[in-house]
Amino acid sequence: MATRSTARSGPTWRCTECGASSAKWVGRCTQCRAWGTVEEQSAPVAAAVPVTRPTAQARPIAQVDADVVATRATGIGELDRVLGGGIVPGAVTLLAGEPGVGKSTLLLAAAAAVAQRGVRVLYLTGEESAAQVRLRAQRIGALHPDLLLAAESDLGGVLGHIEDVQPGLLVLDSVQTIASAQVEGSAGGVAQVRQVTAAVIAEAKRRHLPVILVGHVTKDGGIAGPRVLEHLVDVVCVFEGDRHSRLRMMRAVKNRYGPTDEVGCFDLTDSGITGLADPSGLFLSERGPVEPGTCVSIALDGARAMPIEIQALIATTTAPHPRRATSGVDASRVSMALAVMESRLGVSTASQDVYVSTIGGAKVVEPAADTALALAVLSARTGRPVGEGTVAIGEVSLTGQLRPTTGLERRLAEAARLGFGTAVVPHSAGENLRIGSMRILRARDLREAAEFALVAPPQEGITGAHPNSPVDSPSGRGPHGVRSTEHDRHGSNLAPVEF
CATH class of the missing domain: 3.30.230.10 (Ribosomal Protein S5; domain 2)
Known part of the structure; x- marks a missing residue:
């Protein structure tokens, strides 16, 4: 059996904030510009990777079935506008925004709208208890038998819920609160976020399961976690708005299935969040x-x-x-x-x-x-x-x-x-x-x-003008x-x- 060597010599230095690597130690990361975050990583042990048979044979591009990635409307017009028509089976969407802007409220309303269309939806929260989310759902009218709710902060538990429920849509709120027992460090760290995201993406692709991840932002407005997080997911959306205003706007900064020049407008009130097809008022x-x-x-x-x-x-x-x-x-x-x-x-x-x-x-x-x-x-x-x-x-x-x-x-x-x-x-x-x-x-x-x-x-007394x-x-x-x-x-x- 043929092998390919993956050996690499010498120690490396990696930033704990963004994951960027360098050949020597520096006091300030050259990518995220953070101070004191570059740490030495042990040199990898030389290993031989066996060459195996591919799981799927390559075929002409015209013979690839494109129906498996056909969009499905969520029922919220402004959200569908930004996503390019709706959610795509197997697509992983990252929704980021500042605390309190209304991310969880929007996704809870979207989950209820999808459930009303006969699709089983699994909503996993790692930030709140199930009772807290239930109270919000009652306030905005998002209670439905096909909307299943659980509080979970362990990656193994997340995968177990997916196996038991077999949902048609998964909402994970948020990716920075989920931790894997196989990786060192607390939830939200670079290694944890990378591991959790990779595992969820693999499960989504295997099951053709659309997934929406909620992401935190830093004080500078960037998405928290390693930069590779934005590269791994299929769609990256930003939810923003002034805390003292009812107006909320959503933009897609990355979309593998649709345009990135659409903007969704929402009105956030005490009774929930609604799309604004005409926000001129x-x-x-x-x-x-x-x-x-x-x-x-x-x-x-x-x-x-x-x-x-x-x-x-x-x-x-x-x-x-x-x-x-x-x-x-x-x-x-x-x-x-x-x-x-x-x-x-x-x-x-x-x-x-x-x-x-x-x-x-x-x-x-x-x-x-x-x-x-x-x-x-x-x-x-x-x-x-x-x-x-x-x-x-x-x-x-x-x-x-x-x-x-x-x-x-x-x-x-x-x-x-x-x-x-x-x-x-x-x-x-x-x-x-x-x-x-x-x-x-x-x-x-x-x-x-x-x-x-x-x-x-x-x-001035001008008349007749x-x-x-x-x-x-x-x-x-x-x-x-x-x-x-x-x-x-x-x-x-x-x-x-x-x-």
């Missing part, structure tokens, strides 16, 4: 009289277009260093918008505090919201509100020009669906862009965008932003706009 304030300091943009999170309402408040201060406070908005982009306003428009906030926030706990980091951010600050600074039913989309460069963004047509279609009738977009968007009856205004720079979007306050009609300004543009002949001869930067 959480991101937009109630429609009422137009107030200065607010502007709406449409953000793309993966393949999903969602409205983002940005609000700004400006207050005069006597402090030598005015305050810049943000919530849900990148502070560096706010500083850039203030600098562009002062340099290109002549609007200064040097002696004023600036507060910028989003509605509903939404977070926006993409440049496509720059125009809405700048218009919200300009509206708060000048007292001129943004026209009713107007959205603004586009990146603002340091020269004040509006630059195009990806997915503009998808963003505008979502805005039209939500009832917005006017959109301010970059001038390079194209003349052929048409979204129903939406009025699309193409602006070359931030000044022109302000003329399109900002309307005169009611106290449409709420979305821009007020005349000394920049040489007409009511629809069309430049006059004299303005074209002298250029676009005649003077700062008098807001």
Whole structure:
């Protein structure tokens, strides 16, 4: 019988946090950057691995049966959206998130929904007692005869439960609380997590059993345990949300069976968690009289277009260093918008505090919201509100020009669906862009965008003007932003706009 040698000479050093190895000792791990976690490992004994016959013969790829990995819906639409249609037999999914974000509540609701479809579900908890989980299930209405529950923290016991129940879905909460008697160390250690995950994956593949593992996160937001954990599983999902908000969002950062650009939205309440097919109500304030300091943009999170309402408040201060406070908005982009306003428009906030926030706990980091951010600050600074039913989309460069963004047509279609009738977009968007009856205004720079979007306050006594009609300004543009002949001869930067 042929053999293959697996000998390796010399000692090795391995990080106890992430499992990374190195040829010599270092004080700080080069992978996870943790201090004092690199320890010496004994050199492996040379061994000969016998060459055996494979358990399954190789065959042409076209003859492989793909039906065994067909997705099965869970009954929770937003969860199925992220997973690519549903759970896959034999697939191991890792769901990670911060403590208290609602991971266990979501999976308990999903387990009950699957059980209602006639599938036996086994829910194993290593963090809570069975009575505690039962109380949560009663509160959210997740009691079902086909949903079996047990508290277990030993790997052998987990495998024994699988053998006895023969489930169609296994939920293990959480992988860091399960320990194997065959491995040294406490539960949650690198070696324990690696052993437990490998054993569960082997059982899932052998039985074509879909498994959902709950994972902890570190204080830096990364998934706790060795990095190899994310490589071993088939799907890695992140469940996140602000503790003080009802909104919860799920993203797939790895998916062997579907896309990774989908985002699921959930509403977490005292009575449970529900999917939000249309989360716009959480991101937009109630429609009422137009107030200065607010502007709406449409953000793309993966393949999903969602409205983002940005609000700004400006207050005069006597402090030598005015305050810049943000919530849900990148502070560096706010500083850039203030600098562009002062340099290109002549609007200064040097002696004023600036507060910028989003509605509903939404977070926006993409440049496509720059125009809405700048218009919200300009509206708060000048007292001129943004026209009713107007959205603004586009990146603002340091020269004040509006630059195009990806997915503009998808963003505008979502805005039209939500009832917005006017959109301010970059001038390079194209003349052929048409979204129903939406009025699309193409602006070359931030000044022109302000003329399109900002309307005169009611106290100025302007009558007969449409709420979305821009007020005349000394920049040489007409009511629809069309430049006059004299303005074209002298250029676009005649003077700062008098807001």
